[in-house]
Amino acid sequence: MDLIKNNADTALTDREKQPAHEQVYQTLKSQILFGDLVPGQPVTIQGLTDSLGVGMTPVREAIRRLISDGALIFQGNRRVSVPLLSASDIEQMIFARLSIETELSRRSTDKIPAAEIDQLERLDQQLDGMISDGDVGGYLRLNHAFHQALYSHADAPILVDLAERLWLKFGPSLRIVCGRFGTQSLPDRHKDIISALRDRDAEKVGIATAQDIDQGMSMMRDTLPNP
Amino acid sequence: MDLIKNNADTALTDREKQPAHEQVYQTLKSQILFGDLVPGQPVTIQGLTDSLGVGMTPVREAIRRLISDGALIFQGNRRVSVPLLSASDIEQMIFARLSIETELSRRSTDKIPAAEIDQLERLDQQLDGMISDGDVGGYLRLNHAFHQALYSHADAPILVDLAERLWLKFGPSLRIVCGRFGTQSLPDRHKDIISALRDRDAEKVGIATAQDIDQGMSMMRDTLPNP
């Protein structure tokens, strides 16, 4: 619908001046990450040109990028859809996330300024609000923002990029799980992470992150149907 | 130049029937992986439309995918070029490759059939030929084929995908290193990998893979200028 909204990450950049294909990409990325698109749902180019009000070239480019990200899959017969995860997929992602993201959180431990730790804590408090309100979309957004903010201090853009790629893959499925279970049983080891950050104990930060990841991903593995 | 060539992976699929943007993507991917493109070199859309003989839409889509892969970078002011790696980039990739690819090789150990191990050995023999001939391009191609073939038996497409993404990033830089040092000092722990595979000793396969990776990447780190 509205292209200019819903990316709080790029702080002050002129959104209007962004090229259209970039805006389409960011819009779709948000919709995928935060579960506005259902797994298995087909994504059509012409549907997007209509709903987003841009030509087909920007849409095509955005879709190609998202396919490359693994956020969308090309179904052979020129159909594009949101991926459905198999048990094996989830198991692989657990391994990859544990490898990459625990390292990212360890690396952030020494470098993150105290003020940013406070910022993380505020994020986590908002996140608790979302959980008690049962706002799944808000939970997904803030959970992503929390991890992103933490990892951004690791000074490791390539690893962050790999992590982001993984998040794009399991975003839609995570939404389903949350929708099924409600927000109550959602993982939140964030308080452990924050206190370990305050202690500047990289090992403990890594362990807490691993628990957070493992908890969330295991829930996905046990909930989703195995195709 | 020639679109139909140079992908030995997709075995029998009709190459002619592939859409043009896919062919352009594969072509550029090969050129990047095997160092036909120099880091820092600008990549222009119109230059590619001329040299590949296709319209600009397929070229644009292929470029977007490759940017998403990290194989090309968008330099802000509408310029696209082959990335130049910093020391930090390489260090991150060492970590990521060690995490992902050693796991892939460990997972392959139990599953790879004996006949395929023989096939790997043949690949490695050809690779030795390339090294003694001083054929850098051939070395890069066969080295990639060797790892790809090994990992393909791990039954872990998501991890393979992450690994491929990393290879695309360091391909051009690896070419530079090889060009500077010649092929003599190139890493080849493949014989250790093969004998460990024959023993079905996953741990040893992982260690040999780690040594192979560490050797190659360390050479890159020590050779490239730090920008």
Next chain:
DNA sequence: CAGGAAAAAATTTGATCATATTCTGTCCGC
């Protein structure tokens, strides 16, 4: 005569291209 399968037409969607517009970087004159 009814039900269903196969074939054919129609519609929807994707792929490519040619063209117009906008932006960036450069070069020349002041």
Next chain:
DNA sequence: GCGGACAGAATATGATCAAATTTTTTCCTG
């Protein structure tokens, strides 16, 4: 050295063609 015009390249649109899915029609069988 600075400012404006120019050239070149990238972005975006709409038109056109091809492919695939869906719907309709037809024909055969029970």
